[in-house]
Amino acid sequence: MDKKDNQDSKFLVLCLGALGVVFGDIGTSPLYAIKEIFAINNNILTLNNSNMLGILSLIFWSLISIVSIKYILFIMRANNNGEGGIMALLSLATRNAKTKRKKLIIVSIGMLGAAMFYADAMITPAISVISAIEGIELITPAFSEYIVPITLIIIFGLFWTQSKGTGAVGFMFGPVMLVWFLVLTILGIYNIIQEPSVLLALNPVYAFNFFSSQFSIAFITLGAVVLCVTGVESLYADMGHFGRNPIKITWFSFVFPSLTLNYFGQGALIMNDPNTIKNPFYMMAPDALLLPLVILATVATIIASQACITGAFSVSRQALQLGFIPRMRIDHTSENQE
Numbered sequence: 001m002d003k004k005d006n007q008d009s010k011f012l013v014l015c016l017g018a019l020g021v022v023f024g025d026i027g028t029s030p031l032y033a034i035k036e037i038f039a040i041n042n043n044i045l046t047l048n049n050s051n052m053l054g055i056l057s058l059i060f061w062s063l064i065s066i067v068s069i070k071y072i073l074f075i076m077r078a079n080n081n082g083e084g085g086i087m088a089l090l091s092l093a094t095r096n097a098k099t100k101r102k103k104l105i106i107v108s109i110g111m112l113g114a115a116m117f118y119a120d121a122m123i124t125p126a127i128s129v130i131s132a133i134e135g136i137e138l139i140t141p142a143f144s145e146y147i148v149p150i151t152l153i154i155i156f157g158l159f160w161t162q163s164k165g166t167g168a169v170g171f172m173f174g175p176v177m178l179v180w181f182l183v184l185t186i187l188g189i190y191n192i193i194q195e196p197s198v199l200l201a202l203n204p205v206y207a208f209n210f211f212s213s214q215f216s217i218a219f220i221t222l223g224a225v226v227l228c229v230t231g232v233e234s235l236y237a238d239m240g241h242f243g244r245n246p247i248k249i250t251w252f253s254f255v256f257p258s259l260t261l262n263y264f265g266q267g268a269l270i271m272n273d274p275n276t277i278k279n280p281f282y283m284m285a286p287d288a289l290l291l292p293l294v295i296l297a298t299v300a301t302i303i304a305s306q307a308c309i310t311g312a313f314s315v316s317r318q319a320l321q322l323g324f325i326p327r328m329r330i331d332h333t334s335e336n337q338e
Contacts, residue, residue: 014246019181020173022238022247023255024304025124025231026067027177030184030262031281031297032131033059034270037224038277045217047274049197054210055221056201056267059228060260066229072251075236076244084239085311086113087318111324114315117233121312124230125155125305132301135282135294154298158305173303180300181258183293187284188261195268228263231304237311 037055038045045051078089090110097103130151137144192198200206211218235247266280276283285293319325 011246014242015250016174016178018238018242018246018250019255020175020177020303021307021310022234022242023181023231023250024173024177024300024307025120025128025234026229027181027184027231027255027259028128028132028297028301028304029228029230030259030266031301032127033224033227034263034266034280035277036227037221040220040224045221047270047277049271051210052267052271053198053201053206054218055225056198056264057204057207058210058218058222058225059263060202061204061207062225062229063256063259067232067235067251068256071232071235072248076239076247079239079244085237085315085318086110086117086233087315087322087324088240089236090114091322107324114319117237117315118312120230120233121308124308125158125301126151128301128304129154129298131281132294132297134279135290135297138279138282139290139294154302155305158302159309162309173306176296176299176303180296181254183296184262185258188258188263188265191265191268191284192261195271198264198268198271201264201267228259231308234307234311237314238307240314 034055038047075089076084078084078092087110090107090113093106093110094103097106130147133147133151133154136150137147210221235251239247262281262284265284269276269280269284281297282290282293316325317330320327320330
């Protein structure tokens with residue numbers, strides 16, 4: 001019995017750790033995703049209930065198809081001695097390549113995938129942190145001119161501390177993100193109650209109708225819907241650290257429901273008041289809770305950025321081991337973990 005309890009406790013620790021490291025990036029997407037979907041269309045996309053239901057349906061089924069089915073159920077089954085990530089997949093694929101031409105094609109595709117992951121790791125800290133800091137202009141417009149300077153200071157501090165090591169604060173990642181996802185859930189449920197009809201978007205027919213009625217606009221919108229799944233590569237890249245089962249269980253039992261409820265809550269808010277499109281995430285909360293929410297969002301985006309940096313390091317290390325980049329010395333900043 002004691003052994004089983006010990007295994008259960010270790011599994012819960014792994015789930016909590018995965019919550020802080022693996023799901024940080026995709027977990028902070030609600031800060032900006034829906035707002036950017038309408039911004040990227042540059043007033044071409046009409047803000048009405050029909051379009052909102054179509055967009056929410058696209059978001060929901062993107063989370064189902066890309067994260068739940070593609071990554072969790074299929075891609076994460078492929079591992080290279082327990083390691084995941086684009087480089088591990090590349091190593092597995094090249095083993096079965098019979099000719100140099102096939103191997104070259106596979107390596108080229110793998111390098112393209114790695115480059116895209118690095119690009120995601122570059123833009124995530126900037127877009128996530130600035131989206132969190134933007135909440136201060138809702139507290140008082142006088143702070144609006146300080147959004148960019150504050151963001152720059154935070155990002156500079158984040159990267160400057162990399163050489164100092166993050167092990168001292170790493171234990172906070174899981175609990176903070178646990179609170180973050182709970183807040184996402186509560187805000188989502190609160191606003192869905194105000195407009196329950198938003199749940200109709202669970203039906204994929206709304207996404208289909210959105211595409212069939214205005215294909216060109218919907219196609220452009222799909223490019224912004226991808227923001228909802230940024231960071232999904234971290235599920236696979238960090239599989240070697242936590243294992244497939246903790247990541248899978250955490251996603252289906254906690255993260256996926258939390259994200260779905262929050263996106264639908266934002267949709268419900270906008271359907272009730274279209275003016276909230278300027279910053280639907282923060283406008284979901286009562287005014288009295290705005291400042292604590294900005295602080296929590298800022299901490300969550302810093303954690304998400306750190307997780308993205310960790311993922312980029314993992315990919316770089318694997319590329320080094322496979323001989324895709326020159327050999328170099330790696331200095332680990334923690335004595336206990338890589």
